[in-house]
Amino acid sequence: DIQMTQSPSTLSASVGDSVTITCRASQSITEDLAWYQQKPGKVPKVLIYGASSLQSGVPARFFGSGSGTQFTLTITDLQPDDFATYYCLQYYNYWAFGQGTKVDIE
Amino acid sequence: DVQLLESGGGLVQPGGSLRLSCAASKFIFGRFAMNWVRQAPGKGLEWVATISASGASPYYAESVNGRFTISRDNSKSTLYLEMNFLRGDDTAIYYCARDNVDDSGIPRGYFDYWGQGTLVAVSS
Numbered sequence: 001d002i003q004m005t006q007s008p009s010t011l012s013a014s015v016g017d018s019v020t021i022t023c024r025a026s027q028s029i030t031e032d033l034a035w036y037q038q039k040p041g042k043v044p045k046v047l048i049y050g051a052s053s054l055q056s057g058v059p060a061r062f063f064g065s066g067s068g069t070q071f072t073l074t075i076t077d078l079q080p081d082d083f084a085t086y087y088c089l090q091y092y093n094y095w096a097f098g099q100g101t102k103v104d105i106e
Numbered sequence: 107d108v109q110l111l112e113s114g115g116g117l118v119q120p121g122g123s124l125r126l127s128c129a130a131s132k133f134i135f136g137r138f139a140m141n142w143v144r145q146a147p148g149k150g151l152e153w154v155a156t157i158s159a160s161g162a163s164p165y166y167a168e169s170v171n172g173r174f175t176i177s178r179d180n181s182k183s184t185l186y187l188e189m190n191f192l193r194g195d196d197t198a199i200y201y202c203a204r205d206n207v208d209d210s211g212i213p214r215g216y217f218d219y220w221g222q223g224t225l226v227a228v229s230s
Contacts, residue, residue, distance in 0.1 A: 043220040043221070046217065046218055050214075089153075092215075095215075
């Protein structure tokens with residue numbers, strides 16, 4: 001099974017900051033990685049697929065990069081609506097989520 | 107817009123069984139692979155099971171393999187999850203989610219639309 005290790009588990013930031021979340025796969029998953037945002041009591045929302053492709057309707061301040069085993073999600077100019085928990089998902093071989101990164105207000 | 111509506115959750119005793127349903131609408135259900143994802147209270151997301159568009163190919167997480175069965179009825183646009191031998195660590199919100207496809211209809215593998223979820227609580 002492919003394991004996804006996401007870091008950090010919690011991240012404190014302020015409005016206007018840039019933040020970066022990392023996901024590492026236990027083996028190469030090429031670019032079969034998606035990023036999700038989930039707010040408390042809400043359903044996950046896909047932000048990025050194919051490691052770097054922006055899902056339709058998602059603001060361009062969300063940027064995904066990486067391939068193989070190392071991936072990052074960068075959020076620039078953090079907005080109040082961006083404080084949430086973020087998950088990566090590998091879909092190269094079966095499916096597996098990272099443990100999540102909570103972005104909260106500093 | 108795409109709609110996915112889960113039902114069938116509830117309180118069940120350890121060792122018991124439950125059948126979840128996910129009614130789909132506003133898209134051609136039989137053209138999409140479908141998935142179940144769960145989230146234990148206060149915890150992260152966990153993939154549970156996936157079934158191909160035709161229903162011929164199911165896939166399971168190790169934690170549920172042999173206890174859960176995913177199935178679908180394309181004539182009813184409905185996805186199912188039969189859960190047997192339930193344990194306390196199966197307690198979670200269960201979401202159904204649709205697999206995304208590209209312009210040629212080929213599954214991409216990630217989940218684009220999610221239902222609101224149904225809560226399964228396993229307790230004596």
